[in-house]
Amino acid sequence: xxxxxxxxxxxxxxxxxxxxxxxxxxxxxxxxxxxxxxxxxxxxxxxxxxxxxxxxxxxxxxxxxxxxxxxxxxxxx
Numbered sequence: 668x669x670x671x672x673x674x675x676x677x678x679x680x681x682x683x684x685x686x687x688x689x690x691x692x693x694x695x696x697x698x699x700x701x702x703x704x705x706x707x708x709x710x711x712x713x714x715x716x717x718x719x720x721x722x723x724x725x726x727x728x729x730x731x732x733x734x735x736x737x738x739x740x741x742x743x744x
Contacts, residue, residue: 669698671708677719680732680741688741689719690732 672693680690694714699707716724716732723735732741 670711671696672715673708673710675714679744681744682734683740686739687744688734690716690724690741690743691719692716 673696674691675694676692678690680688682688692714693716695711696708697711699709701707716726718724718734724741725733725735727733733739734741
């Protein structure tokens with residue numbers, strides 16, 4: 668199954684360390700092979716967030732985002 672990411676949103680966030688970060692939200696898409704002549708993609712319902720540099724973010728149930736590697740909490744500006 669072929670998948671790809673589609674950029675949904677980009678915004679700045681302030682980290683609990685005082686730094687400003689650029690965050691990007693992506694939705695996962697899967698190729699729709701029902702019509703091979705067309706390049707169709709369908710959303711899977713899965714969304715992920717990363718820093719602009721590509722580092723993954725963890726999103727908690729309450730919506731809090733944290734940098735996975737460091738645990739720095741992010742709040743949208």
